Amino acid sequence: MLKIAVYPGSFDPITNGHLDIIRRAAKMFDRVIVSVAINAEKTPLFSLRERVVLARDAVKGFKNVTVDEFGGLLVSYARRKRAAVLVRGLRAVSDFEFEFQLALMNRKLDPGIETIFLMTKDEYTFISSRQVKEICRMGGNVSDFVPRGVERAMKRKFASKRSV
Numbered sequence: 001m002l003k004i005a006v007y008p009g010s011f012d013p014i015t016n017g018h019l020d021i022i023r024r025a026a027k028m029f030d031r032v033i034v035s036v037a038i039n040a041e042k043t044p045l046f047s048l049r050e051r052v053v054l055a056r057d058a059v060k061g062f063k064n065v066t067v068d069e070f071g072g073l074l075v076s077y078a079r080r081k082r083a084a085v086l087v088r089g090l091r092a093v094s095d096f097e098f099e100f101q102l103a104l105m106n107r108k109l110d111p112g113i114e115t116i117f118l119m120t121k122d123e124y125t126f127i128s129s130r131q132v133k134e135i136c137r138m139g140g141n142v143s144d145f146v147p148r149g150v151e152r153a154m155k156r157k158f159a160s161k162r163s164v
Contacts, residue, residue: 002030002082005033005086007022011034013046013129013133020089020121022062034055034059035070036068045154057147073109075106086114086115086116088116089117089118091119103115
């Protein structure tokens with residue numbers, strides 16, 4: 001039986017920190033599904049379709065990684081995908097409390113699905129999608145933080161917002 005893991009997130013946009021978690025999870029599991037979340041509570045820079053396309057481009061070198069989209073309960077989605085594990089990335093201790101509460105809630109909803117936490121490498125601990133967007137919006141260089149395709153897409157997005 002394949003060991004399938006789901007790595008959920010808004011990925012607005014996908015960063016090199018996310019790719020670090022994906023790379024490491026891909027070594028641990030037969031298949032990793034990067035699941036781009038539909039979240040009505042957030043106002044993303046990129047549409048769901050754009051986030052999926054950017055993520056697919058970013059992971060195209062991984063043979064056992066796919067990108068999908070989902071809405072609703074994460075554990076229900078994971079069950080439909082036959083995943084037994086949810087992968088969550090941690091940058092700092094401050095991330096842990098929120099992620100721990102989510103993991104406990106998911107375990108209560110479906111005890112058959114485990115959550116594992118992977119710490120990002122030191123060089124990525126300070127990277128967040130929110131900060132990367134802000135740096136790019138102000139004209140800063142984000143090439144060390146995101147894949148090249150994401151950088152180009154962000155520059156186009158902010159250029160079009162400035163011209164409106």
